[in-house]
Amino acid sequence: MILINGQWQGGGNKDTFQAAQILKDHLSRSNPVVTAPVCTNEDLIEKERIIGLDELTQQIQAALQILQKEKPTHLMTVGGGCDADTASLAYMNALYQGDLTVIWMDAHGDINSPNESDSHLYYGMPIRALLGECPPISDLLPLPLQPEQLILFGCRDLDQTEKNYISENQITLIPVLEDPGELEKQLTDLIQTKKNRHLYIHLDLDVLDPHEFPHTPLPAPGTGFSAEAILSALHSLKQHNDLVGTGVFEFKYTGSIPAFLKNALDILCV
Known part of the structure; x- marks a missing residue:
C-alpha cells in the first residue's frame, strides 16, 4: 500500500x-494510492508547546484510522514533512508487535520533547512521540x-538536548560515511545485532549532501551522504532484509522530480 x-x-x-x-x-500513474x-x-x-497541535492530532488519528481499516502488511508513506511518518510507523510497529528495526x-535528530524544543515545531519531535514521550500525540x-x-x-x-538523549538511551547512531561499501557492511552488522525480523526505513531527503540534492525545505549544514551511497544502501537493505x-x-518541488528521488521511490515501494 502507498499512503500519501x-x-x-x-x-x-x-x-x-x-x-x-x-x-x-x-x-x-503506475500504482494505486491512498491519501490521508x-x-x-x-x-x-x-x-x-506544539504549534498546530489540533491539526496534527486530527491528521494522525485520521491516518491511523485509514491504516487500521486497510490493514496493510507492507507500506510506503510519501510526505509531507518528516513527522508525516508518525501514524505509519506507529501502525507498523504495533502490527509487528515491536519485532521491527527502524x-x-x-540529517536532524527529530528527537526533542516539546519542553526541549526551541521552535515548538513538531517536525523536531516525531521520534520522541513514537517512543511514547511526546504527549498528547504519543497518547494516540x-x-x-x-x-x-x-x-x-x-x-x-x-x-x-538530542545528543544527551541519544547518549543516555544508548540509541545507535551512524555518522556520515564516504565509502558505500563500508556503509552497507555497518548497516548489515547493526541490523543483525538488533535481532528483529522486520525492517522499516524512514528517508528524510535532507540526509543527502545539500550540494548534490538541494531539494529540501531545511537543508542541514555540513556534508551529507551522496545520492550514490544512499541508493546503494537502500538497494542492499531491501535485498537482504524483510523490508515491510x-x-x-x-521534498521541496522546484519544477521537476529529480532522478535520485524517482529511483529511491522505485526501490522503496514495498
Missing part, C-alpha cells in the same frame, strides 16, 4: 504538502518504539 500523507504543519511550511501532491500524481486527509488552514495555534535516515499511538529498535542514520545537525515499511519525506 502531505502533513506539513510540523515544519510550518506548505512546500512539503505541495510536493506530496506532485509525488502522488507521479506514483498514481490534511488540513490546509495556515492559522496554527500553539498548544502544550532506520531513521535524517499504539505500542511505543523502544530505543534499541532505532538506528539514527546520517544525523549531522543535533541539538545538545518505508517512507520518503521533506
Whole structure:
C-alpha cells in the first residue's frame, strides 16, 4: 500500500504538502494510492508547546484510522514533512508487535520533547512521540518504539538536548560515511545485532549532501551522504532484509522530480 500523507504543519511550511501532491500524481500513474486527509488552514495555534497541535492530532488519528481499516502488511508513506511518518510507523510497529528495526535516515535528530524544543515545531519531535514521550500525540499511538529498535542514520545537525538523549538511551547512531561499501557492511552488522525480523526505513531527503540534492525545505549544514551511497544502501537493505515499511519525506518541488528521488521511490515501494 502507498499512503500519501502531505502533513506539513510540523515544519510550518506548505512546500512539503505541495510536493506530496506532485509525488502522488507521479506514483498514481503506475500504482494505486491512498491519501490521508490534511488540513490546509495556515492559522496554527500553539498548544502544550506544539504549534498546530489540533491539526496534527486530527491528521494522525485520521491516518491511523485509514491504516487500521486497510490493514496493510507492507507500506510506503510519501510526505509531507518528516513527522508525516508518525501514524505509519506507529501502525507498523504495533502490527509487528515491536519485532521491527527502524532506520531513521535524517540529517536532524527529530528527537526533542516539546519542553526541549526551541521552535515548538513538531517536525523536531516525531521520534520522541513514537517512543511514547511526546504527549498528547504519543497518547494516540499504539505500542511505543523502544530505543534499541532505532538506528539514527546520517544525523549531522543535533541539538545538545538530542545528543544527551541519544547518549543516555544508548540509541545507535551512524555518522556520515564516504565509502558505500563500508556503509552497507555497518548497516548489515547493526541490523543483525538488533535481532528483529522486520525492517522499516524512514528517508528524510535532507540526509543527502545539500550540494548534490538541494531539494529540501531545511537543508542541514555540513556534508551529507551522496545520492550514490544512499541508493546503494537502500538497494542492499531491501535485498537482504524483510523490508515491510518505508517512507520518503521533506521534498521541496522546484519544477521537476529529480532522478535520485524517482529511483529511491522505485526501490522503496514495498
